[in-house]
Amino acid sequence: MKDAFAEVEGSLAGDSYGRGSIIEDFQAEMAAVLGKEAAVFFPSGTMAQQIALRIWSDQLGTKRVAYHPLCHLEIHEQDGLKELHHLEPLLLADKDRLITLSDVQNMEGDISCLLLELPQREIGGQLPAYEELEAISAYCRERGIRVHLDGARLFEVLPYYGKSAAEVCQLFDSVYISFYKGIGAVAGAILAGPKAFTEQAKIWKRRHGGDLIGLYPYIIPAAHYYHQRVDKMGAYYEGAKELAALFNDCRYVSTLPQVPVSNMFHVHIALPKEKLEPLLAAVQVESGIGITRYLNESSEGRCSFELSIGDAYESIPKDELEAAFRLLKQRLLEA
Secondary structure (H helix, E strand, C coil): CHHHHHCCCCCCCCCECCECHHHHHHHHHHHHHHCCCEEEEECCHHHHHHHHHHHHHHHHCCCEEEECCCCHHHHCCCCHHHHHHCCEEEECCCCCCCCCHHHHHCCCCCCCEEEEECCEHHHCCECCCHHHHHHHHHHHHHCCCEEEEEECCHHHHHHHHCCCHHHHHCCCCEEEEECCCCCCCCCCEEEEECHHHHHHHHHHHHHCCCCCCCCHHHHHHHHHHHHHHHHHHHHHHHHHHHHHHHHHCCCCEEEECCCCCCCEEEEEECCCHHHHHHHHHHHHHHHCCCCCCCCEECCCCCEEEEEECCHHHHCCCHHHHHHHHHHHHHHHHHC
C-alpha cells in the first residue's frame, strides 16, 4: 500500500467524523460514477448493506426483504441483519442458480427491498442477462419495491454487459461497491442512492460505530487503486476467459461458468483432495506456477476453488503459463 500514500502531500487535511474535503470529494466522485445523487464512504460493506436494507424497510413499513440463499448477508454475517435490525429475509431461487423474474413474480407476501448481487459470487460469479435485470427492476418499481445492488464486484462485470456503472445502477434504488476486491485497496465501501437515503445512512453509520474519527487511511488507497485499476477490468475479463479455457481443456476439470462473465470464476476438479493436493503441488514445484492456494472438498470427493484475475496474471509469461498447463494436463491424464 506504500505507493498509494507516496504522492500524498504532507499538508493534506484528513477527514473528521465524515467531514472534510478528502471524504466529501471522493463520495461526490463515486456518486457521479454510479449515477446517484449522493454517496457515503463506509469502513465495510457488511455495515453498508445492513443499513441500506434497514432504511428501505423503515421507509416502506415492512420488515421483510428478499435475496439469494447464498447472499453475503445470509451466510457470512452471523445473522447481523436479523439480530441487529430484526429484518426477515425471504430466500429466492435455488442455491445453485440465479434469481429470475419468475422468482420475484411468485414471491409470497410483501417485501420492502429486493437485493441482487452482481456477480453472484458463491455460484462462480454468474450473471443474469441484462434484459432480465431490466425486467426485474421494472416489475419491482411498478409495485413500490426497492431494489438494492450488492455491487461488491460491479466494475468487474461492466465489460461483459458493455455498460457503464451508471447505466447498470439506474436499475437500482441503492448500490454498494467494495474497494478491496477487484480494486485491491485495504478496505472500504461506498453506499450510494438518493440524497435523503444517504443522509439516513450517515446517521446509521454513526449508530454502528462506523463514523470513525478519520477514514482517510482507507479512502486514500481506495481512490488510488480505483483510478489505477478501473480501466483494466476489460483486460482482467479477457484473462479470465483465457485461463478458463486452459482449465476446461484438462481431464476432470470444469469451470463455473464455463465461459466467465467477469474476472472471477470457480474451478471444479473431479478428484479427492488427498489425490489432487500432491498433484498440484508437484506441478507448482516443476513449473514455478501455483494453480491455487487452497482446495474445498465436497462430500462427493470433488474439489473446487475460486480464481480472480488481476495484475499478477498479466505478469506471467504466456509460454510459462502454457507449459504449466501442459504439465497439469499430463498429470491429470495419469491420475
